[in-house]
Each structure stands twice: as C-alpha cells, then as structure tokens.
Amino acid sequence: MDAREIIGALRRGEDLRAEALTWFAQGLADHTVSDAQAGAFAMAVCLQGLGCDGRAALTLAMRDSGETLKWQLDGPVLDKHSTGGVGDCVSLVLAPALAACGVYVPMISGRGLGHTGGTLDKMESIPGLSTTVDGARFHQIVASAGCAIVSASADIAPADKRLYAIRDVTATVESLDLITASILSKKLAAGLDGLVLDVKVGSGAFMKSEAEARALAGALVETANLAGCPTRALITDMNAPLAPALGNALEVIEVMKVLRGAARGPLYELTLALGAQLLFSAGQVASEDAAREKLSNAITSGAAAERFGKMIAAMGGPLGFIDTPERYLPEAPVIREVTAQSAGYISAIDGEALGLVVVALGGGRQVESDLVDPAVGLSEVVRIGMRIAKGQPLARIHAAREGQADRAAAAIHESIMIAPEAPKTTPLVHAVIS
Template structure:
C-alpha cells in the first residue's frame, strides 16, 4: 500500500477499508509514515470523515499497533476520560477516589491539546514526579496505590501517541473520528472492565453545541461497547471553567482543596457524578446513589487523599506532598489581580479564550516542541453569575514576565462578559448516553 494513495482517497471522500487504515496505523507506529503524511492524513479525516465503520477500524488499528495490558487484581479495572475542557482536573480527584472505593484505575492520559490543559502536564508540575513509566512500573504503582495517571509508553497504542502530537499543531484536534480513535485506542489497550466518558460542550470545549457533543458521545459509546468495554458518556457543561484555576500547578492546588474536603464546587460535584455512574455501571454498587455516597465519604474522610499521596510517591514525587502541596508546586514570579472596569453580573465566560490566554502565558503548547511552564495560569476566576463591582477582581494572573501578564489581563477582560442581569443557572450534566 501507499500512504499517498490512502490520503488522496480520504481527501476525495472515498471509503477507505480496514486493511488500509491498519497499514497506515502501523506506519505511524514504525515511522514508515512521515510527519507530513501523518498531518495530511489527519487533515483529510478532519475534512471528510471516516464513517462509523472506518472510525471503528481506525480505533482498533491504533489499539493493535501496540500491546494490550492485562491485570491480576481483586477488583474491577475502571477508567474515565474527558474530551478536554478548561480548568478540568477531575481525573486527579476521581482516580484516587475510585481506588479508595475498591476499584483499580490504570489511567493512560495525554498532554494539552489546543486551548485545553493536559492531565500529564498537571501531574508533572509536582516536584520530582514522572509520568513516563514502563509496564512493570505501571503495575507496581497500581498495586501500591490502586491508581496511576501515566503517559502511554512506547508499547501502548504507539500510532496514537504519534498522531496525537501532530493533531495538536495541525488544527485537526476537533475531528470526531480522530478524537474517538485517539481516546479509545489507549483506553482499550489498558484492559478495562468499564469506562465513563466526560464529553464537554460549550465555549471552553472542542464541541460547542449540544448536537456536536451528542454525536461524539454516541460515537465513543458505540465504538467502545462494540469492542467489549462497557461504556457510558456524560455530556457536561463547559461554558465556564470547571475549577476556579487554569494552569498546571494552580489546578493541582485546587485538586488538593477538594481532596482535603475544603472545596465542594463544580469540580467536586462532577467527580461524584462521573464516579457514581462508573461504579454503578461497573457493578461495584447496586445504585448510583450508593456509589455517590461512598465517593463522597472517601473524599471527606481523607481516604482518597491518602491514595493520591501513595500514587505521587510511587511515581517519584515527594512523600510529604499531600500534607504540604504548596511546598512542592512552583510559583510564578509575577502575580497580579485583574480587576473589572465596570460593575455587573458575570453573564458569560469565553472558556476557549481563557484557555488560549494560559497557553500564551506558557502554560500550554503552540507548537509540539514547546516547553510548558507549570507555574503560570489564572486563579480565582470569577464564577458565572457572580456580582462584580467596578475595581473588584475578575481573576488573578500568574505569569513569568510583566508583558505576559498584561496580555493575559486584556484577554480575561474580553473573555468575561458583565451585564445588568444574572444568567440562567448552569446545568452541570446535560445528558447521559449509554
């Protein structure tokens, strides 16, 4: 077969068979397909689509480009994945909470894509911690902590690892087919007994409309279930940042507030919603209510924080992190309040604009080779519906340099709309698709 012929067929909107997609995925994995060809492939898929059968075939092909893990444990192997949002650090709360409930969570995660933050980048803001582990280390961490949040090693869906990085810098992140294949190739390779998907919709998500989010959620659920992994998707709101902080170390600090029982906002509530669905559908509890109560108890009691601490240590992080996280998280040299130039209710927040402001600060990547500054970002972002007086803070910017802080302040003022009347109450979970 020939990469150029496959790309040309996709560009023309023709059906490309499973054999051709398997060949291309193998070429991604063994480098026989060039970066230019991979980028052209991604763009062709983004523009023309693959259809249901092609999407499923690409998913399986990318999964089978490496090895599939197996687990010898005394509980269900469960996982969660988000399609990407702003201030979305649920994974760091949910993984240890599920582990404290008796599940095992081998979470293979990714780095930031576009305006959204990456779970691995957040984890690596913790001093000394490494998310790059081999299979033996991965299983050791799971044995010790019950959960692990790691990058896909060279043996796990290597075709996806290559294409994932290329999508980020070729404006092909939003493709329904590529998102489905990327997410599920890694998840299916992790040897799961159950999966819950957090499909974001709104200004801070890749899917801006409910119809787009529903189409993606349906594609993910159908593809995963057909591959033998029981899967449910929640369509959740991303018209406002999930946490009040955006940026890697800042989001980890917010996670610790939840795990210490000091924060009961949207981050906590969505953790319970996703976790309860997963534990119920995975057969761990007889009802969602019972699962939700147990999840709340392990967070409030500190059991989830204890699991988080064990995971951090097993991954090379500091022993005292849970008790004193500020000591092990970097701090930006420039910290400044961004104040409102008028009074009003926060009526809308452009989440994508805020995410891009964090990228501009250095908290994300504009090209694949960019290094991420874990200390920068935004904190104390005003909540949707909050009443703000002139001169009061809309957010606090954490920057490496004064000029970056100036640009971020301007971006925040443009992204946060103030009006005379409050907005309608936010709905956190729009739909459940199973």
C-alpha cells in the same frame, strides 16, 4: 495488500474489511506506509467516513498496532477521558477517589496543547514527580496505590502517534472517525473493564455546540462498546472554567482543597457524576445514588487524599505532599488582582480566551516542544451568575514578569462579561449517553 488499493476504495466510498484497516494500521506503525499515503488515507476518511463498523475496526487496529496491557487485580480496571477544557483537573480527584472505592485506575494521560491544560503537566508541577514509568513500575504503582496517572509509552498505539502527527498538517484533525479512533485506541490499549467519557461543550471546549458534542459522544460510546469496553459519556458544561484556577500548580492546589474536604463546587460535583457512572456500570454499587455516596465518603473521610499521596510518593514526589502541598508547589514572583470596572452579574466567560491567557503567561504550549512554567496562571476566577461590585476581584494573576501580568489583565477584562441582570443558569451535566 496494497496501500493504494485501500486509499482508492476509501476515496470511492467503499466499505473496507477489518483486515484492510488492520494492515494499514500496522503499516503506519512500522513505516511501510509512507507519509503521503497516510495523509491520503486521512483525507479519504475525512471526506467519505468509515461508518460504525469501520470506525470500530480502525480503533481496534490502531490499539493492536502496539502493546496492550493486561491486569491481574482483585477489582475492575476503570478509567476516564476528557475531551479537554480549562480548569479541568477532575482526573487528579477522580482517580484516587475511585481507588479508595476498591477499583483500579491506570490512567494514561496527555499534555496540554492549545488553550486546554494537560493532566501530565499538572502532575509534573509537583517537585520530583515523573510521569514517565516503565511497564513493570506502572503495574506496581496501580496495584499498591490503586491508581497511577502516567504518560503513554512509545509502545502504546504507535499507529495513532504517526497518524495524529500527519492529521495535524493535512487539515484532517476534525474527522469524527479519526478523533474517535485516536482517543479510544490509547484508552483500550490500557486493558480496561469500563470507561467514562467527559465530552465538554461550550466556550472553553473544542466542541462549541451541543450538536457537535452529541455527535462525538455518540461516536465514542458506540465504538467503545462495539470494541468490547462498556462505556458511557457525559456531555458537560465548559462555558466557564471548571475549577476557579487555571494553571498547573494552581490547579493542583484546588485538587488538594477538594481532597482535603475544604472545597466543593463544580470540580467536586463533576467528579461524583463521572465516578458514579463508572462504579454503577461496573457493578460495584446498586444505584448511581449509592455510587455518589460512596465516592463522597471516600473524599470526606480522607481515603482519597491518602491514595493520592501514595501515588505521588510512588512516582517520585514528596512523601508529605498531601499534608502541606503549598510548601512544595512553585509560586510565581508576580501576583496581581484584576478588579471589576463596573457592578453587576457575571453573565459570560470566554473560557478559550482565559486558557490562552495562561498559555501567554507561559503555563501552556503553542507547540509541543514549548517548555511550561508550572507556577503561572489564574486563581480565584469568578463564576457565571456571581453578583459583583465595582472594584471587586475578577481573578488573581500569577505571572513571571510584570509585562505579562499587564497583558493578562487586559485580556481578562475582555473575557469576562458583566451585565445588570443575572444570566440563566446552565446545568453542569447536559446529557448522559449510554
């Protein structure tokens, strides 16, 4: 085969055979396809599309461009993926909760980029913990703790790594086909028996409109099911931070509050909603209501926290972390409250703007090579619909320097809207796509 022929056929809108896409994905992985050809391929897909079958074929080809994991365990292997939001630390609650319910969760996660936080960055705010483990150790941790949250090895979907970097510099990031293949190639390489997708929509999400979110959720679910992995998606609200904290160590504190039974709210509720879809679709329970109850019991009984602690210790973290997490997590030197300048109701929150506040504090990345300060961020962030008095706190800033805190305070006032009347409520889960 020839890369030029494949690119030409795509440019003309012709359907490609699976063999051609497999050849091209392997060429991306072993560099027999040049950067110029990879860019032309991405642009042709962006302009012409691949169709359902072509999208599934590219996903499988990219999955098979590297290592695929195999598991020999006494329960189903399940996972969850989020399209990214602010204050979204569901993975750290959901993985151990599922493990406590008797399933296995080998979660290969990513780092934060742009205004959204990264699961790996949150994990690595725990002293001593490393998310980089070899294949044998990954299998050991999953088998013993029931879950592991790790970074992808260089052998997982190498074609995606190459194409992703090229898409970033060729204005082809927004292609639905390429987004779908990128997300699913890595997840399917983990050898899953089931997957649930959390597709965010709203001010703090990449997908700002319901139509965009539904299109992506539909493409992901259809493609994953064609590829042989039973998958459902939830379209969930991201018009405000999911947890009342943004920033790596601060979000881990919120995770521990939920796992220790000290907090409820959207983080807890979305954990149950996503986990229920997985347990029910995997045949572990008779109904979604039974699945929610099972997950809730796993959290309230302390079993999920115990699994989390076991995973943390196995990955190099402190043995007693779940008992006194505040003892181990870093704390910012500057902590300051931002108060409301008028009374009323919290009517809107610009989630993306708040995420960028955390990035500016040093808690996120402008480019992948940036270092992250795990201690900085925002805590005790108000929620939409809250009634607030003048002078009441809107959020608490955790900063490395006073000047950063000043700039963050000004941005928070611009990002949180106060109105005289209560806003209409929005459901946490907008839709289920199956």
